[in-house]
Amino acid sequence: MAGNSRTPIIIALVLACVAMTLLSDNFLSSRNLTNILTQSTVVGIAAVGATLVIITGGIDLSVGSNVALSGMIASQLVNGGTAGFLGVVVCLVVAAGIGAFNGFSVAWLRLAPFIVTLAVLGMARGLTLQLSQGQSVYGLPSGLTWLGGGTVGAVPVPVFLFAAMFLVGHLVLSRTTLGHQIYAVGGNRQAARLSGIPDKRVLFYAYLIGGACAGLAALVLVGRLGAAIPTAGNGLELQVIAAVVIGGTSLFGGKGTMVGTLIGVLLIGVINNGLTLLNVSPFWVQFIQGALILAAVLLDAFNQRRLSVADA
Amino acid sequence: MAGNSRTPIIIALVLACVAMTLLSDNFLSSRNLTNILTQSTVVGIAAVGATLVIITGGIDLSVGSNVALSGMIASQLVNGGTAGFLGVVVCLVVAAGIGAFNGFSVAWLRLAPFIVTLAVLGMARGLTLQLSQGQSVYGLPSGLTWLGGGTVGAVPVPVFLFAAMFLVGHLVLSRTTLGHQIYAVGGNRQAARLSGIPDKRVLFYAYLIGGACAGLAALVLVGRLGAAIPTAGNGLELQVIAAVVIGGTSLFGGKGTMVGTLIGVLLIGVINNGLTLLNVSPFWVQFIQGALILAAVLLDAFNQRRLSVADA
Amino acid sequence: GESSGGASGVTIGYSTYTLSNPFFAGMQKGLQTGTRKHGYKLVTTNSNGDAAQQVTDIQNMISRGVNYVLLSPADGKAITPAVAAADSAKVPVISIADSVVPPITATITIDDVKAGSDAVDRIAADLTARKGSATGTIVDIQGILGTPSAARRELGFRQQLAHYPGLRVAAAQDGGYDTAKSNSLMVDILQANPQIDAVFAANDAEAVGVSAAIKAQGRFKPVGDPGHIIVIGVDGSKPAIADVRAGVQDASISQNPIKMMEKAVDTVADLEAHKSVQKQIDWPSAIITLDSIDSPEVKNYGIWSDEV
Amino acid sequence: MKSEAAAPVVEFRGVSKTYPGIRALHDVSLTLTPGTVTALAGENGAGKSTFIKLLSGAEKADSGRILLRGHDVPGTPGAVIDAGVSVIYQELTDVPDMSLLDNLVLGRQPARLGVVRRGAAKRAARAALERVGLAGLPLDRPVRRLSLAQRQLTEIARCLARDASVLVFDEPTSALSEKDTRVLLETIKSLRAQGMAILYVSHHLDELFEIADEIAVLRDGELVGAGPVGEWDEPRLVRTMLAKDMAHAYPWHDRPVGEDRLRVRELDAPGVKQATLQVKRGEIVGLVGLAGAGRTELLKAVAGLSRRSGGKVEVDGRPLPTRAHQVVRRGVIYAPEDRKAEGLVLDASVRDNLSYGVYRSFAHAGWVRRGQQDRLAREAIAGFRVKARDPSQPAGKLSGGNQQKIVLARAAAHTPKVLLLDDPTRGVDVGAKPGIHEHVLALAEYGAAVLMTSSDTDEVLAMADRVYVLRTGRVVGELRRAEFDRERVLRLAAAG
């Protein structure tokens, strides 16, 4: 597939892990590694969908407030007596609906993805505030929180979800006609159209899946906190896009892999975990996060350059 | 120039103004109109620079924390006894320096603008926190605050700045070699390079100017608040990009006008002002803002479609 | 929110910097009750954490012709131009929940510094009861760096800590007043620190996330158990009160936003009646614990989150 | 022709260039002399464009030296232009969203103190357009709205306008009509007379013999022959290029044709007025016309790429949908003339490019069978003689002619009912053209209705059973093969 040519940013991830192992005794414990995975789940699952969207050349800024709104609606229903599993369904349906709205606007109304999803960001966040009146919903039954808070044996359910979603995402991108078409539409929409690819439908599906992934991320978050909070997912969109782009997917579309996204998500997870384990002063945390991300992409760039010198 | 072909989103702005005039007696007062302009200055001045950056096909997410950092450094110096006008110079130099760093990374190190400027966002915000230890700087002399807080006759200084910056930005884009080159690099970088345009230098200048504009925006903000606050410019980047993109500039580069950006900035300003004048419930405000922006771009899209049917 | 009223012809403008915190929902409630009682019209704006937007909001309100400005400042210093605009339009200004630097008509606050120091005292007392002396390791989950309330709670926390040499801060991080972020931080902190005795969270949203992390990491023992990790938050929000009742969270240092806001509207009424008003009104806070939650004192103070 | 040996202005000394896995140029030495036209010939992927990119500073040589007036050539395209070398690249190097005016002065905007001198720019642009016969075009139109031929001419105009002593042309006429080609060749002759050194690449061998003083031949990156034009004739040139003999002949033969497959009635669309035509099963029908006659527009309207405002299009008696992907599903395949903008996903692999939309043949229930996909790709690469390292090579890294073959191979892979070919052999070498023509013929024999255009009228006349003549968007004539007469066709096309 289109993206395979690029070695992803794996060296930076390995270096980060080695450094953390040397700096902190706690890093390499199986428990801590499980924690990193668990904490990366929300960003990770949302990033699976975002990878598809970004490969089409689009962007989804609404993912964070989609997480808030879908989680809030489901939690309020469940709080009002609806069965937990129905809440799960509602959450996914609401989130996919938001994705469908984005997809429809981008594909058929031909609006710029940035603006549509920014507007939807505001609308979904506003609706969340209005529905919740700023209040969290808590005390949710395990039917709704199991996906985010449960465990199977010693392993948290979100870790399985995370793994499963990446695997499915990877297979969709690399082995299905939809994935093939997503690369084509993102790489050259006109050429894709000419060869019979239903470009609008492909765009629509990408945003729809992106929305559904946000819904799953919402369930994980609600489960983890045991509550639906109106500020959930604030700023999540930037983290998600950052993970995808760090993983080598181009915002111009047509290029990228799910494996790259996975590495991007884990890199961010390891950096955040590491800074807390080392108890870096909170006044420095943001600076160091930024600097490490810059270092990682620089390393990656030099590594790429070394591999393919002849690319002007 | 490249962008002139596109009628910008002016109809939406006119409609918004007409609606507000009908709905609120206060809207059309000269005082309120001045307020709208003054309030749009920070976003507006930053958007002038961002327009250049986005036309090159880039993006600058660091603009908000650039505003915070440059304003904070200058204010701390001035607070420590440095003359006000020196503070102004320092603010601009720091901000332009951040822009230069972005530009260097994008042009010569060939890093993805999204990631570089996201990393710089974190780094600049972190530095601001560290330098200020979370404290605002207050009680600044008018030498530093005049640009944002002063008036000439009845008109606030920021309004003049706003007008001047847009005019200059418009002339740079439409009348200078640099503007021509910015469109060329954004429209087809390879072609620009092969025709002898120094593509890297052009990118560098765009980000440099973008940074300098953030510095000017910082001065306006410091002047307006009479203080430098560590949270200044939080989330500004999205507002700025939104204004530019609503104004018809494409995130893929090569297309856009300064007039469009001006209209985008004013549209957002009128919407925000209107929602306050009409006393919309604050729980609904975000929702309505989003919905109005969506409505505006939809209107624009249909209008564009009507004007140029033959574009499949 | 728009309350119908308005018979008196008085319009109050209220500018808040957030709505996404239940505390501010409490303030809305008190504001509505108060304005309804006095028959005032109400205009509310939310600047979403942005100090510049808040100045804008207040200027817009004044353009619109409000008679009084009530505000909860995003930044007590950076609000100055808005206060100046109000002064020049001869509109009285009352600040609630946080103070502002320029002189205004009245200020109604709880003492954020005291909230921080009360938390330390409470932790010290519990540890003394448990171990015989105030020794142990504490985690400090701060509020959004750069915001005044967070800074003052942190200040009170640190100042009071100096009085207890046996207490050590094992980790201090910015929880962003956010449940999810504090939850992630706490998970990692628990990993790095096998022994933690207590957590001070700068607000209850953070405290709730912290408690969830302690449970998820299998480190939870109920309040009263010797292995329990003490968790103290500030605000008295609903999930935190529920946690206090359930023996999960030890204490919430509660304000009462409803009554503070009613008091603010009463102050406006006093101004309308040309009575003199107090410049600084200190609203007491109450420490809500499992023991005190049903006590007459707390009943009297009011658990605001039960009312919104 | 100049006989006295002037000092060379450009000198390649043992230059080599390797791309990952591909030796594009190997130890090439060649000189360009003032007042001389040097033609560079070679099959697709031989290294001609690579040679040019090394000279222009667009790419760096791995070894060897390239001298410009005795000094090493500068490293960036801008500096090379400043040194007086002006290059017309094989692929369009314009900025589609910019106006014609801006494109004509791209990189050479007349300015004073950084401020554009608009008047001077306009004068320069008009003068440049005049030289390529496009004087009438409005300067403010974005070039994306021009036809491919017009864009190509615009680039030529831009490069001619530069103050240059070395001019390099990489297949400038591949999209040009006969008339525009004539204008260009005459211009080149006059530039030679003014003492310019000219390098000329084309797959139209007759052009080479008309204007070249020297002919050099590349094969697999090596210089395999060079000498004055007098030493060459067409068979020898072809033999040197391909390393085998080959007679240049079109493979037409009589076929049975069935009933109407494609029926277009009174079609109105952008650039097309009241067009009525039919193509039968198994029939190859040509569209001829001058540049801008609307051939591309007509094909695009049928293919669902531009909006039809009136009329009917039917395939096998059923109306054809208007959306591009539905049109393809009905078996109507369009192979565009602008392969870069419309034909290929340049970043994607050759394998993927060969398989967009043909999922039927390698996917089941939405699941891609990779082995099958790869096998089909390899078959297509072999069948169309594509010079690619392997199917995973990005399509954008193929040579121009090989990219063109990918576009056609995919069209063939759809096993179309109706095949719309827009200048199918643009940039394809003499060795590969017959193969492509045979493929087209085979598809027709299989029952496809083929509607084709070409910038080379002879190609259409050689391949078609019937032609329609277009003029300003209207069908103005129809001729059967028996009536084909080059002069008559051109007269019909040109009559006003």
Ligand SMILES: Nc1ncnc2c1ncn2[C@@H]1O[C@H](COP(=O)(O)OP(=O)(O)OP(=O)(O)O)[C@@H](O)[C@H]1O
């Ligand atoms: N950027 C690149 N990366 C990898 N390989 C390349 C690149 N550009 C060209 N090549 C390869 O180098 C070889 C020579 O290509 P070149 O474009 O010079 O051929 P050409 O003679 O111009 O062919 P054509 O007649 O088709 O234009 C081809 O095999 C091509 O695939």
Ligand SMILES: Nc1ncnc2c1ncn2[C@@H]1O[C@H](COP(=O)(O)OP(=O)(O)OP(=O)(O)O)[C@@H](O)[C@H]1O
């Ligand atoms: N040489 C020219 N002079 C003026 N207009 C032209 C010229 N070439 C193309 N056009 C314009 O381009 C439009 C359509 O071009 P189109 O691509 O359909 O033509 P075509 O017949 O395919 O010829 P070609 O592809 O060789 O340019 C016409 O409407 C015409 O206005």
Ligand SMILES: [Mg+2]
């Ligand atoms: Mg070539």
Ligand SMILES: [Mg+2]
């Ligand atoms: Mg054509």
